[in-house]
Amino acid sequence: MSDVHIVVLAAGKGTRMKSVRPKVLHSVAGAPMIDYVLRAAAELSPRSITVVVGHQASDLQAALTGWAGLAFVIQEPQLGTAHALLTAESALSQARGTVILLSGDVPLLTAGTLERLVARHTTTGAAATVITAMVDEPYGYGRIVRIDDRIERIVEEKDASETERRIHEINSGIYAFDLEGLFDAVRSIAAENAQREYYLPDLIAIYRGRGRAVETVTVVDPDEIRGINSQPELAAMSRIVRDAKTAALMTAGVIVEDPATTYVDRDVEVGQDTVLRPGVSLQGRTRIGRNCDIGSGSRIADSTLADQVTVLDHCVVCDSTIHSGAQIGPFVHLRQTAELGEEVKVGNFVEVKKSTLGAGTKSMHLTYLGDAVIGSKVNIGAGTITCNYDGTAKRVTTIEDGAFIGSDTQLIAPVTVGRGAYVGTGTTVRQDVPPGALAVSAGKQRNIEGWVEERKKTRS
Numbered sequence: 512m513s514d515v516h517i518v519v520l521a522a523g524k525g526t527r528m529k530s531v532r533p534k535v536l537h538s539v540a541g542a543p544m545i546d547y548v549l550r551a552a553a554e555l556s557p558r559s560i561t562v563v564v565g566h567q568a569s570d571l572q573a574a575l576t577g578w579a580g581l582a583f584v585i586q587e588p589q590l591g592t593a594h595a596l597l598t599a600e601s602a603l604s605q606a607r608g609t610v611i612l613l614s615g616d617v618p619l620l621t622a623g624t625l626e627r628l629v630a631r632h633t634t635t636g637a638a639a640t641v642i643t644a645m646v647d648e649p650y651g652y653g654r655i656v657r658i659d660d661r662i663e664r665i666v667e668e669k670d671a672s673e674t675e676r677r678i679h680e681i682n683s684g685i686y687a688f689d690l691e692g693l694f695d696a697v698r699s700i701a702a703e704n705a706q707r708e709y710y711l712p713d714l715i716a717i718y719r720g721r722g723r724a725v726e727t728v729t730v731v732d733p734d735e736i737r738g739i740n741s742q743p744e745l746a747a748m749s750r751i752v753r754d755a756k757t758a759a760l761m762t763a764g765v766i767v768e769d770p771a772t773t774y775v776d777r778d779v780e781v782g783q784d785t786v787l788r789p790g791v792s793l794q795g796r797t798r799i800g801r802n803c804d805i806g807s808g809s810r811i812a813d814s815t816l817a818d819q820v821t822v823l824d825h826c827v828v829c830d831s832t833i834h835s836g837a838q839i840g841p842f843v844h845l846r847q848t849a850e851l852g853e854e855v856k857v858g859n860f861v862e863v864k865k866s867t868l869g870a871g872t873k874s875m876h877l878t879y880l881g882d883a884v885i886g887s888k889v890n891i892g893a894g895t896i897t898c899n900y901d902g903t904a905k906r907v908t909t910i911e912d913g914a915f916i917g918s919d920t921q922l923i924a925p926v927t928v929g930r931g932a933y934v935g936t937g938t939t940v941r942q943d944v945p946p947g948a949l950a951v952s953a954g955k956q957r958n959i960e961g962w963v964e965e966r967k968k969t970r971s
């Protein structure tokens with residue numbers, strides 16, 4: 512929008528969160544709450560987006576580096592929402608038209624509602640337009656005081672009278688303002704209230720007193736303008752986003768056995784006919800194909816699974832890739848760019864770190880594969896360990912196509928097992944094994960006849 516500017520307030524301490532982390536960086540279904548606000552803002556294609564930061568400003572700015580074209584202004588100390596808007600004055604000195612004020616702690620507001628706000632604001636030519644909502648529990652919000660149906664002022668919870676507290680129409684903290692004369696008017700706001708803060712909502716009474724028009728837009732779904740001020744509110748918000756996410760997945764043909772215990776982050780993609788069992792957690796930038804089956808208690812973060820992948824119960828998969836037809840679990844841990852080829856099988860208590868396994872390779876029991884490059888159709892016996900760390904650096908183990916690694920083998924990296932080679936059970940592989948060779952290192956077995964009986968005699 513050509514003459515729309517956006518200011519996002521995010522300088523507050525978030526005292527009620529009881530956390531050292533900046534409030535707006537707390538995560539709602541896998542993304543920082545301010546990320547939702549910035550997405551809605553960006554959808555309007557505004558001329559500028561200014562973020563007011565203050566408390567832990569550098570952490571916040573660092574966390575937002577992925578957002579191109581944001582301007583930051585610093586509010587120090589934080590003296591209230593009116594004071595926060597004033598710090599953006601210099602950034603908007605050349606701007607004309609409308610400024611939309613968003614709150615970094617109101618994440619569910621949609622771009623559609625913001626478009627309605629701008630449309631209402633511009634067609635009525637108002638000095639200010641406030642987004643409001645009717646809610647069952649207005650506690651904590653500013654209340655909209657109307658006289659003859661027109662908004663007269665906004666009163667904060669702490670300053671409200673008994674009667675005002677009974678008002679169910681609340682201030683969302685989201686407004687559109689005509690930039691003309693805005694900052695001069697905001698400067699006239701006083702901090703005469705219970706919190707000794709400069710309240711931006713006081714601007715409404717000031718404009719009405721001066722005979723300038725103030726309009727309201729009321730949202731249909733009050734969840735859209737829910738603010739987050741405490742941990743329970745944060746958890747409730749995540750629940751809303753997750754419920755919407757699993758509902759959307761089910762609409763698209765994903766089978767969610769128990770939506771109440773299924774945790775899917777906002778940006779995760781899941782294909783049709785994939786089954787999510789109870790207690791599954793899909794996080795970050797995870798993408799899962801069609802016809803997969805994700806077992807109970809499994810957590811998959813920032814990973815890509817192709818079609819027809821089976822994840823049995825209780826697996827942890829982070830930053831990894833699984834190709835089609837592969838099966839993992841139960842109790843498998845994949846991490847740091849592990850990559851499993853087509854039809855690979857990795858089973859009970861196997862950890863794969865920064866390793867690739869070629870198509871059809873199997874490692875079914877009690878194994879650690881780290882920094883390994885493993886070909887296709889390799890069989891890795893139970894209890895195999897790639898000894899990848901020599902105390903100073905990580906070394907690579909290479910196992911070529913079709914090799915057979917017997918149970919209880921240690922591969923001391925750097926080392927290569929050649930194509931089709933066999934490694935006997937209990938071998939410590941310190942040197943390369945040529946293609947087609949058999950490697951054995953275990954000593955010859957001795958049996959001492961009658962040893963048990965002899966021992967009993969000496970102990971009696």
Ligand code: UD1
Pocket residue numbers: 520521522523524525563586588589590591592594595614615616617651652653654665667681682683684709710711712737738740
């Ligand atoms: C505010 C409104 C209230 C409204 C509610 C909606 C005021 C005085 N009250 O209350 O009417 O119902 O939002 O959610 O505005 N911030 C700064 N600098 C400051 C103070 C706050 O940047 O000095 C930022 C905060 O980081 C936050 C936003 O402004 O993102 C709102 O501040 P907060 O303290 O949460 O206001 P509420 O008490 O929720």
Ligand code: CA
Pocket residue numbers: 616738739740
């Ligand atoms: Ca708030």
